[in-house]
Amino acid sequence: MSRLIPRRRRRLAAGVVAVSFLAACGGGGSAGGGDESGPIRIGVLSDLGSPAGESIVNAAELAAERINSDGGVHGRDFELVVRDTELNPQEAVAAYQRLGQSDQVAAAVGIRSSGSSFAIMDHLARVQVPFLNTGSATTELADMVSENYDDYKYWFRFMHNSAEIPESIMSFVSDHLQPTYGVERIAIFSEDATWTEEVRQIMRDHIEQDPNLELVAEELFDVQTTNFTPIFQRLLAADPDFIVEVSAHVNSAGYTKQWAALQPAPMGGVAVSQISSTFYDETDGAAAWLFGQHYGFPEVSVTDASADFYESYLAEFGEAPNYTGTYTYEAMMALADSFERMEPGEIGDADALIASLEDLDMTGVLGQWQFQEDHHPVFEGNREQSLMLVQWLPDNQRQVIWPEEVATGEYQPPTWWTGWGQ
Incomplete structure (x- = not known):
C-alpha cells in the first residue's frame, strides 16, 4: 500500500529538481512490464512555485490518491515523480530526459508553457515516454503529430488549444x-x-x-x-x-x-x-x-464528475484548481483508464499506451475525452460548456x-x- 506524503513536506528548496510524492511500501518492480509488480511511476513536469505549476502537482496528487484508494491499476499503485521545469525550455528537456532515462516512468503529465513543450518534442522519439501535455495551447504542437506521426506520436494534448x-x-x-x-x-x-x-x-x-x-x-x-x-x-x-x-x-x-x-x-x-x-x-x-x-468551475456541473472533483480539490488544498490542475487530473484519470484496458505486462510499453490512449473514450470533469488523429481532444458534446x-x-x-x-x-x-x- 502506498501513502501520500503530506503536502507541506513537498515544498522544494531552490535548485532541487525532483521528488517522489508517493512512498511505496514493499514490492519491487519497474515502471511497467517485468514482474508486473511494484508501483507504476508517472512523471509530473511543472514549474514549481507558481499557482499554475503547483496546481499541476496538486491535481496529479489528488488523482493518484484516488486511483490508489480504488485499488490502483492491475493491483499496482501510481507513484509520482515530480521534476521542476522552472518554466525554462532547457530545464524542461533535461527533466523529461531524466524521467525516461533514470526515473523509468511509464508516462508523464504537465507543462504549461508552449515553448517548453516545443523543446521536448524533438526528444520524444529517443526517450519514448508518452507525454500528456496539460497546459500548452499552441495548435502547432498537434500539427507536428499530423506531419510526422512516428516521431511525435508520444505527445497528447489534454486541454483546449489556442484556436478554441x-x-x-x-x-x-x-x-x-x-x-x-x-x-x-x-x-x-x-x-x-x-x-x-x-x-x-x-x-x-x-x-x-x-x-x-x-x-x-x-x-x-x-x-x-x-x-x-x-x-x-x-x-x-x-x-x-x-x-x-x-x-x-x-x-x-x-x-x-x-x-x-x-x-x-x-x-x-x-x-x-x-x-x-x-x-x-x-x-x-x-x-x-x-x-x-x-476551464470548469466549482458551481457548474459540466458532467456528473465535475462537482466531486472541485469539492475534493477545495477540501484538500484550500483553493480552487488552476486550469492546469483540472486538465492534469483528467490526464491522470485517462492514464488509469488506458492502463486498465492494457494487458498487465504491457505497462511500460510506450506503443501499447499510445494505442490505448488513441482508443480513449472517457467522460471526465470537463466532458467526454476522445482524440483526433493529431492527438488533440474532441470534447464531444461539451466543448462550449467547458x-x-x-x-x-x-x-x-x-x-x-x-x-x-x-x-x-x-x-x-x-x-x-x-x-x-x-
Whole structure:
C-alpha cells in the first residue's frame, strides 16, 4: 500500500529538481512490464512555485490518491515523480530526459508553457515516454503529430488549444456585450508569447468579420513588465469600449491594480492568474468587475464528475484548481483508464499506451475525452460548456456569466464606468 506524503513536506528548496510524492511500501518492480509488480511511476513536469505549476502537482496528487484508494491499476499503485521545469525550455528537456532515462516512468503529465513543450518534442522519439501535455495551447504542437506521426506520436494534448480559447470570449463580445450595451470599439491587451500569437490573430479576424466591431488598439507587453501604466494610458487614448486581456505567464494581479487605478475601459478575457481563488485578495479588491476564462468551475456541473472533483480539490488544498490542475487530473484519470484496458505486462510499453490512449473514450470533469488523429481532444458534446467566463464581483464573489447554458448570473459592468450609456 502506498501513502501520500503530506503536502507541506513537498515544498522544494531552490535548485532541487525532483521528488517522489508517493512512498511505496514493499514490492519491487519497474515502471511497467517485468514482474508486473511494484508501483507504476508517472512523471509530473511543472514549474514549481507558481499557482499554475503547483496546481499541476496538486491535481496529479489528488488523482493518484484516488486511483490508489480504488485499488490502483492491475493491483499496482501510481507513484509520482515530480521534476521542476522552472518554466525554462532547457530545464524542461533535461527533466523529461531524466524521467525516461533514470526515473523509468511509464508516462508523464504537465507543462504549461508552449515553448517548453516545443523543446521536448524533438526528444520524444529517443526517450519514448508518452507525454500528456496539460497546459500548452499552441495548435502547432498537434500539427507536428499530423506531419510526422512516428516521431511525435508520444505527445497528447489534454486541454483546449489556442484556436478554441478565443471562441467563448469573442462570442460573449459579439453576442452579449455588443447587442446589450452597444460595445463596438475593441482593444487587445496581451502578453508577447508564442501561445498568444494565434489567439490574437483569431480575435483580430473575429473583429474584422463582425460589422459591429472595430479594433482600435493592440498592445503587447513583455512578461517581465512591471509598470503597465504607460500601456493603459495609450489604451485610454484609443478610447475603447472594451479591453480584451490575454495573459498566462505573467501574474496579472500587478496589471489589474494599475488597470483599476486608471479605469481605461471594462476588461476581461483569458488571464490565468485570475483563476486563483485568492486573486481578489492579491489585488486588494481591484479584480472586481473583471472576468476571465475558466476551464470548469466549482458551481457548474459540466458532467456528473465535475462537482466531486472541485469539492475534493477545495477540501484538500484550500483553493480552487488552476486550469492546469483540472486538465492534469483528467490526464491522470485517462492514464488509469488506458492502463486498465492494457494487458498487465504491457505497462511500460510506450506503443501499447499510445494505442490505448488513441482508443480513449472517457467522460471526465470537463466532458467526454476522445482524440483526433493529431492527438488533440474532441470534447464531444461539451466543448462550449467547458470554456466558461467567470466574473469577479465586490466582496470576493464570483459568478459564471457565459455561455448562457451554464451561467449563474448576468454580467455587471463596473460601477465606475460611464460609457455604454451607464
